[in-house]
Amino acid sequence: MSLIKNATITIAKKKPLGRGYYRFTVGPFPKVSVIKPGQFIHLKIPDTNIYFRRAFSVYDINPKTDTIEIIFKVFGRGTALLAKLRDGDVVDILGPLGNGFTLPRKDDTAVMVAGGIGMPPIYFLAKHLIEKGYNPDKISYFYGGNTKDDLVDIARIRKTGVKLFPATLDGSSGFKGLVTEAIMNKIDLDAKNIRFFACGPEGMLKAVDDLARGHNIPGQLSLEAPMPCGIGVCLGCIRPLREGGYTRVCREGPVYNIGEVIL
């Protein structure tokens, strides 16, 4: 893995996506093609009041321009300051870090579940698979949010050719209800060779984990945890394992098999 150490990276393009969502294109980043869907970067907010780096899943890579993209939503002080940066500003990035998804086999049906701001690694995974020759018809892509404004960059997802199923709690786009309810509605969970890939809020991941285990469906979840170091030395981002003990989300994760972590 080529690790970029505290490289100063220029923000090439900042794109507001509405409702506090932003897409940043950053680079140049050497060998972006080695970055796997599910991996993350650790970004230093250029402000002395923010001490820790912030972790962001990679949303997309562009080997032609050596750039990567991230999508984030303004939640706290760190992301608020990040949103104020402009094209040409320089940020300090460490990465790629963590482990990516295990790709499904050709005859598997991939059920991808993206919830809210957990969408970047799921899009990257879908795009990556299709580029590798995976049939987009075999990807059922569920994208859930509170309202239609939470479903960002949807045209780009649609362009990949996946079977896209939006779901919103208020019914403003697609299925009205939880994304897991949409899955039960649209997918025959007793069919063979289904694999789940999910990233999103804690409640959604737990629901997906329960659903998958209930139907003996394998798959993977990408977890989030506040990460002081991102490289496995601070032991701050731990989660409990079903087999006992803890796992470091930054080092052993952030991608885990269904059922591996107690959610």
Next chain:
Amino acid sequence: MTPNLAIDIAGVKFKNPILTASGTCGYGEELADIFPLKTLGGIVTKTITLQPRDGHRPPRTAETASGMLNAIGLANVGVDKYITDKLPFFDKLDLVLVVNVAGWKIGDYVELCARLTDHPRVDMIELNFSCPNVELGMELAGNAELAEKAVREVKKVCTKPIIAKLSPNVTDVPSIAKACEAGGADAVSLINTLVGMAVDIESWRPRLTNNTGGLSGPCIKPVALAKVFQVSKAVKIPIIGVGGISTYADVVEFMLCGASAVQVGTALFVEPDAPVKIIKGLNKYLKDHKLTSVTDLIGKVRVW
């Protein structure tokens, strides 16, 4: 001329005075992806205990102004697994290896040191007398008699040089340092974290499941510096400065105040290659100031 960065503590030769602090560099192998470990003068492992420990429930770290709180709870693989699984990684690495240990009674420290002393790759042992998140840590930290006894008992079974790591959470750090010296400690390292707390005002819950934790990072550097300065007046054994060190300038300050070497800790979480930058900066500083050896800095602060 290239300045000489080498130092000697209790007969152990360090190629430079920069070590990584316990609990901030894992067992060492985690940092090897980031920079060549042999760049370092030495590494101090995370605390090893007799039995494996999972540590406290999450959340066990919290961000603060210019630093962080932690209450990891001494999560580690235990001494047996440390020796079989983690120690061999250092066989071919040219840097000083300091193993940090902690126990719940003095006998635990004695047993841990007895287990590690015959291992040729272990260069020194650091006694964690100061973990704010476990009970005996707090007791040993503040009780000079107990600290002296612990060092004395350990020295009976251990031929490796012993470093006692001291807490700032006590009334009189120099008196504890003196007690450790009297017990036979070869060096002292200070400071460990300061007891601190943070509360989420929505849930009214402390941000750490341990309720309180240890504060570290740049915010504690002035405290650490003052303690090193005070202890340097009280003991003759070498002092290893720890607390908020992030830059070469911090290192210069600690050495001027009496430290023979330093440990870089929390800075590694933000800038994992901070030691590389620090060593470079220190070299340049010595050159710019026409100093031939880093030892020329030790204790040379010009007090008013």
